[in-house]
Amino acid sequence: MxxxxxxxxxxxALLTLAVFSFLYKDNPFYKFAEHLMVGVSAGYWVIIxxxxxxxxxxxxxxxxxxxxxxxxxxxxxxxxxxxNRKWQWVSRYPLAFYIGVSTGVAIPLEMKAKVIEQLNxxxxxxxxxxxxxxxxxxVVNNILILIGIIAALIYFFFSxxxxxxxxxxxxxxxxxxxxxxxASFGFTVMARISLLIERLQFLLFEWLKWG
Amino acid sequence: MKLAEKMxxxxxxxxxxxxxxxxxxxxxxxxxxxxxxxxxxxxxxxFIDTLKAGDAxxxxxxxxxxxxxxxxxxxxxxxxxxxxKKIKVVxxxxxxxxxxxxxxxxxxxxxxxxxxxxxxMKNGVDYVFLGYKPYPALIILGMxxxxxxxxxxxxYGVPVDSLPMMKHIQNYDDVKAILNVSGTSATDYWISYGxxxxxxxxxxxxxxxxxxxxxxxxxxxxxxxILGGLKGAAEYETLVxxxxxxxxGMKVQMVAHLIIIVxxxxxxxxxxxxRKKREQSV
Numbered sequence: 001m002x003x004x005x006x007x008x009x010x011x012x013a014l015l016t017l018a019v020f021s022f023l024y025k026d027n028p029f030y031k032f033a034e035h036l037m038v039g040v041s042a043g044y045w046v047i048i049x050x051x052x053x054x055x056x057x058x059x060x061x062x063x064x065x066x067x068x069x070x071x072x073x074x075x076x077x078x079x080x081x082x083x084n085r086k087w088q089w090v091s092r093y094p095l096a097f098y099i100g101v102s103t104g105v106a107i108p109l110e111m112k113a114k115v116i117e118q119l120n121x122x123x124x125x126x127x128x129x130x131x132x133x134x135x136x137x138x139v140v141n142n143i144l145i146l147i148g149i150i151a152a153l154i155y156f157f158f159s160x161x162x163x164x165x166x167x168x169x170x171x172x173x174x175x176x177x178x179x180x181x182x183a184s185f186g187f188t189v190m191a192r193i194s195l196l197i198e199r200l201q202f203l204l205f206e207w208l209k210w211g
Numbered sequence: 212m213k214l215a216e217k218m219x220x221x222x223x224x225x226x227x228x229x230x231x232x233x234x235x236x237x238x239x240x241x242x243x244x245x246x247x248x249x250x251x252x253x254x255x256x257x258f259i260d261t262l263k264a265g266d267a268x269x270x271x272x273x274x275x276x277x278x279x280x281x282x283x284x285x286x287x288x289x290x291x292x293x294x295x296k297k298i299k300v301v302x303x304x305x306x307x308x309x310x311x312x313x314x315x316x317x318x319x320x321x322x323x324x325x326x327x328x329x330x331x332m333k334n335g336v337d338y339v340f341l342g343y344k345p346y347p348a349l350i351i352l353g354m355x356x357x358x359x360x361x362x363x364x365x366x367y368g369v370p371v372d373s374l375p376m377m378k379h380i381q382n383y384d385d386v387k388a389i390l391n392v393s394g395t396s397a398t399d400y401w402i403s404y405g406x407x408x409x410x411x412x413x414x415x416x417x418x419x420x421x422x423x424x425x426x427x428x429x430x431x432x433x434x435x436x437i438l439g440g441l442k443g444a445a446e447y448e449t450l451v452x453x454x455x456x457x458x459x460g461m462k463v464q465m466v467a468h469l470i471i472i473v474x475x476x477x478x479x480x481x482x483x484x485x486r487k488k489r490e491q492s493v
Binding site for chain 1: 224227230231234235238239277279280281307308310342343344345348349352363364402403404406407408418419420422423424427428430431432433439440441442456459460463464467468471
């Protein structure tokens with residue numbers, strides 16, 4: 001390994017150890033690593049945004065004589081008026097424009113992808129069972145999912161007291177939600193352990209060259 | 212203090228130490244565990260495998276170093292498969308820290324491919340890295356019309372029109388699928404705006420924390436495959452025949468999970484013992 005790489009790897013390893021030291025208790029090494037990361041990230045983002053937005057989307061179009069770019073640029077500058085108490089009302093104009101456009105773009109597509117398609121999917125569980133003459137575990141799975149969806153939805157239905165049959169279904173709904181949370185928790189544990197494993201792989205095999 | 216109370220009051224630092232040691236030791240001990248391949252991972256592999264040489268896919272790399280452990284092996288495995296199959300890859304990053312991850316992944320994948328086959332994959336010919344632009348929703352919609360709208364030049368400042376690979380690629384109609392490897396909400400945007408608006412086939416590789424949120428989209432067919440966390444990465448490494456960091460990590464995962472299960476059991480025994488004691492005192 002060449003010297004620059006060795007130095008970079010050692011710095012990364014020492015910073016990793018500094019972060020790990022927080023597991024014992026808060027200390028200046030951890031604080032240093034934390035502040036360094038926040039500072040470097042902020043600096044990196046500024047440079048990235050400068051070269052991917054300000055230069056190509058503001059400066060270069062104006063240089064090329066596309067003067068209509070001045071309209072979004074002015075709207076963008078007006079956003080900064082929020083920093084001044086006297087002039088902050090001005091920022092409402094670009095915000096109104098921004099929210100209007102975002103809402104117009106987002107609502108139909110989000111509604112379609114996250115509500116309509118999901119509803120279709122739930123109905124399809126039954127229709128495809130008939131259409132494809134599904135058998136065995138597919139039928140069991142589909143029925144279980146359908147019952148689970150209905151039970152979980154009934155748990156969130158507060159217009160009727162959760163007693164009697166409604167209460168029993170709602171209770172089953174809680175069970176379904178718990179299974180969902182359990183799966184999420186399991187995946188989360190795996191994700192967190194993955195981070196630990198990767199850091200130890202780095203410390204052992206890339207830094208210490210142990211094995 | 213009784214044993215049960217001691218178990219409940221165990222200092223969390225002992226848990227960290229036990230986990231750290233377990234991970235460290237199991238990394239050093241040579242053993243392997245089977246990696247069963249899920250249908251959702253195999254779907255992605257089969258999809259790419261059935262493409263013809265010269266077809267193009269869009270690889271959206273939307274993660275940062277904090278999720279590198281789980282997602283980088285997925286990216287490298289997908290790139291390996293694409294390079295071996297001579298499939299063109301359009302790469303974008305819609306997260307601020309994504310460009311560095313994408314550039315690093317491409318460098319590694321190109322170097323590994325050259326070492327394996329002696330063939331040098333060329334930027335602009337075999338793959339294109341368009342770089343980063345903010346506001347994922349608008350960029351995804353823009354690319355659906357034409358890649359040149361949000362990305363007139365690639366990451367290195369070269370005009371996209373001058374890149375040989377991009378001559379026949381105008382928009383999503385010209386790529387066979389979008390493969391989104393993401394540790395951010397960019398995946399939601401790809402589902403709503405990429406697949407939702409343009410109906411382009413979409414598969415995702417996400418972190419373990421995110422994986423369960425996206426299974427409903429797999430069930431409805433909005434995405435044709437999911438790689439979930441390190442397990443998904445290990446599955447893909449196995450499928451492309453290059454077991455790497457993810458496969459090595461899965462054996463360690465198993466040991467770490469066993470340790471966690473033991474601590475959960477200890478914690479629960481302590482909790483119920485304390486509750487029983489409280490009830491008796493009342």
